[in-house]
Amino acid sequence: MNSNNAQTPPSGGRGASTLFDKIWDAHVVSTVDGGPTQLYIDRHFCHEVTSPQAFNGLRTRGLKVFRPDKTTLTADHNTPTINQDQPVNDPISRNQLDIFARNAVEFNLPLYFPLGHIKNGVVHIIGPENGFTQPGMTIVCGDSHTSTHGAFGAVAFGIGTSEVEMVLATQCVLQSRPKTMLITFNGKLGKGVTAKDLALYMISKLTTGGATGYFVEYAGEAIRNLSMEERMTVCNLSIEMGARGGLIAPDQTTFDYVEGREYAPKDEEWETKLAYWKTLKTEEKATFDKELVFDAADIQPMITYGTNPGMGMGITDSIPTLDEVDEAGRISFQKSLEYMGFQPGEKLEGKQIDYVFLGSCTNGRIEDFRVFANFVKGKKKADNLIVWLVPGSWMVEKQIREEGLLEILTEAGFALRQPGCSACLAMNDDKVPAGKYAVSTSNRNFEGRQGPGARTILAGPLVAAAAAVTGKITDPRN
Amino acid sequence: MGKYITFTSSVVPLPIENIDTDQIIPARFLKATNKDGFGDNLFADWRYNKDGSPKLDFVLNNPTFGGTILVAGKNFGSGSSREHAAWAIDGYGFKAVVSSFFADIFQNNALNNGVLPVVVSADFLAEVFASVNSNPKATLTINLQNQTITSNATGKSETFTINTYKKECLLNGLDDIDYLLSKKEQIEAYEKLIK
Numbered sequence A: 001m002n003s004n005n006a007q008t009p010p011s012g013g014r015g016a017s018t019l020f021d022k023i024w025d026a027h028v029v030s031t032v033d034g035g036p037t038q039l040y041i042d043r044h045f046c047h048e049v050t051s052p053q054a055f056n057g058l059r060t061r062g063l064k065v066f067r068p069d070k071t072t073l074t075a076d077h078n079t080p081t082i083n084q085d086q087p088v089n090d091p092i093s094r095n096q097l098d099i100f101a102r103n104a105v106e107f108n109l110p111l112y113f114p115l116g117h118i119k120n121g122v123v124h125i126i127g128p129e130n131g132f133t134q135p136g137m138t139i140v141c142g143d144s145h146t147s148t149h150g151a152f153g154a155v156a157f158g159i160g161t162s163e164v165e166m167v168l169a170t171q172c173v174l175q176s177r178p179k180t181m182l183i184t185f186n187g188k189l190g191k192g193v194t195a196k197d198l199a200l201y202m203i204s205k206l207t208t209g210g211a212t213g214y215f216v217e218y219a220g221e222a223i224r225n226l227s228m229e230e231r232m233t234v235c236n237l238s239i240e241m242g243a244r245g246g247l248i249a250p251d252q253t254t255f256d257y258v259e260g261r262e263y264a265p266k267d268e269e270w271e272t273k274l275a276y277w278k279t280l281k282t283e284e285k286a287t288f289d290k291e292l293v294f295d296a297a298d299i300q301p302m303i304t305y306g307t308n309p310g311m312g313m314g315i316t317d318s319i320p321t322l323d324e325v326d327e328a329g330r331i332s333f334q335k336s337l338e339y340m341g342f343q344p345g346e347k348l349e350g351k352q353i354d355y356v357f358l359g360s361c362t363n364g365r366i367e368d369f370r371v372f373a374n375f376v377k378g379k380k381k382a383d384n385l386i387v388w389l390v391p392g393s394w395m396v397e398k399q400i401r402e403e404g405l406l407e408i409l410t411e412a413g414f415a416l417r418q419p420g421c422s423a424c425l426a427m428n429d430d431k432v433p434a435g436k437y438a439v440s441t442s443n444r445n446f447e448g449r450q451g452p453g454a455r456t457i458l459a460g461p462l463v464a465a466a467a468a469v470t471g472k473i474t475d476p477r478n
Numbered sequence B: 001m002g003k004y005i006t007f008t009s010s011v012v013p014l015p016i017e018n019i020d021t022d023q024i025i026p027a028r029f030l031k032a033t034n035k036d037g038f039g040d041n042l043f044a045d046w047r048y049n050k051d052g053s054p055k056l057d058f059v060l061n062n063p064t065f066g067g068t069i070l071v072a073g074k075n076f077g078s079g080s081s082r083e084h085a086a087w088a089i090d091g092y093g094f095k096a097v098v099s100s101f102f103a104d105i106f107q108n109n110a111l112n113n114g115v116l117p118v119v120v121s122a123d124f125l126a127e128v129f130a131s132v133n134s135n136p137k138a139t140l141t142i143n144l145q146n147q148t149i150t151s152n153a154t155g156k157s158e159t160f161t162i163n164t165y166k167k168e169c170l171l172n173g174l175d176d177i178d179y180l181l182s183k184k185e186q187i188e189a190y191e192k193l194i195k
C-alpha cells in the first residue's frame, strides 16, 4: 500500500497533476504515518442495506452524525417494484426499511427520501439527478457502484459499512492512495453501439481484476462525445474491472447537466464553482502509472457469456474454446460455462431467452428508456418473455410519462414497474428463476446475482430492446 | 487481539478464481440490521441445496478439511462492497484469507473486521493447494508481527505486505474511528479552509 503524504508529489505527478491528483490532494486532512490518508468527504450517500450496522455503531459510541447536510439517504436496494404505497410484504425487508427511517429521524438527517418520494430511487441515479453530485467532489457510499459519480469529474468510490460509520461520525475516511490509470478511447463509436458496449468491451480486455488498485481516468474523442448519462454508465462499470473508481474531466456537457438542479450551486456561488471546475483537468505533462488506448471503432454490441462481467464478447462472436483460456483459469471458466449452460466455442446470437431487465444504476436513466422505447416503437413484445422495465428513480418514471414513452411501451405490450434496484441484485421479489436466461442491462452476471440459479447475460439497452421483441439474443444493428 | 501475533492452522482450500462477494454472501441474506449470524450463510449457494441440506461436494461440508485459514484462488472478494462478506468469513471462524490477489474494498473490509488478508505469490498459492491436496491436514503458520507465512508441509516461507498502520491496529485492537475522532479539530480546521 501507498503511504504518500500531502507534502510529497502525488503518484504520477512529478510536478504536473492528473485530474485525480488535484481532487484527492484538495481533500487530504492528514496522513497517518506509514498508513493511509485521512480524506474529507463532500457528499455521503446512504441506503438501507449497508447503513444499519453503522448507525448501531454510532449509538454504541454515543456519537451524532457529524454533518447531516452532507448526508443523503434513499431506500432502493431492498424495496418492491410494485405497490410501494402499501406496507412492504416481507417482514424482514419491512423491518430494514423501518430501521432506516428511524435512523434518519433519530440522527436528524433531513435529506432522507423514502419509498414513493419524488427524490427516491437508486442512489447513483438520484444523486446526479438532484444536483448532489458535482465536479471536484469526493463522494462515497456503502455501495461499489459509487464510481458512477466520477462521470462528473469527482473522486467517488464505494466503501464498507465500517467506513460508512467513519464518514457518519467524522465526514472522513482513511484510504490508501490508489495508483492512476488513463484509458483513452480514440475515434467514434459505430452505429448501434452504446456506452454500455464500450464499457463491457473494456472490461473484457482488462478482466475483472485488471484495474484493481487503480483510479481510472477516461479520455479521448469517444468519451468526450458521450452524453452525461452515457458517461455515468461507463464510470459505473469501473468497479467491474476492480478499479477503485473512474472519472472523466468535466466539460460543457457536465456543466449544462448540473446547472439548475435543485442542490447545485446557484447565482454567485455557481460562477465561483464553475470557474474552479474549469480548472479540473489533467495537466499536459502529467503521467499515469498505467496507460491504455482503445479504438472505439473496434467495438460492437456486446454480451456476456459467463459469470463475471469480464467474460464478454461481441454479439456475433463465439465463446472462447478451452485452448484459448489460460491453464490456471480453466477450472473457473468451465465451472462458469456449466452454470450458464453454454459450451466452449458456442455462438449465442439467436439463442432463446426468458427474461429481459431494463434498469439499475448502470442503465436505468431516461436516455436508456428513450433508446429502448425508440427501438420497440411499432413492434411487439415477444410472447412467453417476461420483461421488467424498472426506472432508476421516480424522476425518471415521471419523465417517461411526460415524454410519451409510456404510451409507446404500452402499445408494444410492455408495462412499467416502480423504481428501485430490483432484479439487479434480486433482494426483492424480482428474481429470475433457476436455469432461466435473462438479458439484463445491469452490471453483474455473478452466479445467483439475479436469483438462485439465474443465468444473466449482460448487455446494453439496445441489445435488451432487440431481445425484448424477438425473444432471442439479437444484433440490434440488423 | 493477541490472536494475530502468530498462529498455525490447517486450511480450507477453495481453488476458484474471482470469487465475488455475491458468492461469499448472497444478497438475500443482507436484510439483517446487525452483524451476527452471517457465518451460517457463508457461501450459501455453494454450500446448501434448495431445501437447506448441505451439498456434500462443497469443501465446507467436507469433514476432511477444516481450520481457521481460508485459501482461495486469485481475485478474491470482487464485486459488491458489502461488508457482510467479511462478517460472514469472520462469523464462520476464519482468522485469515490467503490468496494471490484481493479486490480492494474487500481487503479494507476484512482488515476493519480483524480478518487478515494475506497476499502470496501465485507459485506459493499453487503449492499450498497441492500440499493440501495430498495431505488435508497440512498447516500454514502466519506471523503478523514478522509478516511471514510459512507452509509447514514444504517448509517454504514468504513475507507479505500490510501497511504499518493497519498492522498496529490489528495487533493492538485499535480501530479507524478512534483515530478519526482524535482528529476532530483538524477536520474542523479543514472545513473552515474550504468555506
Ligand code: SF4
Residues within 6 Å of the ligand: A076, A077, A122, A123, A124, A143, A145, A360, A361, A362, A420, A421, A424, A425, A442, A443
Ligand atoms: S442498481 Fe444494482 S448495482 Fe446499482 S446500486 Fe442497486 S443493486 Fe447496486
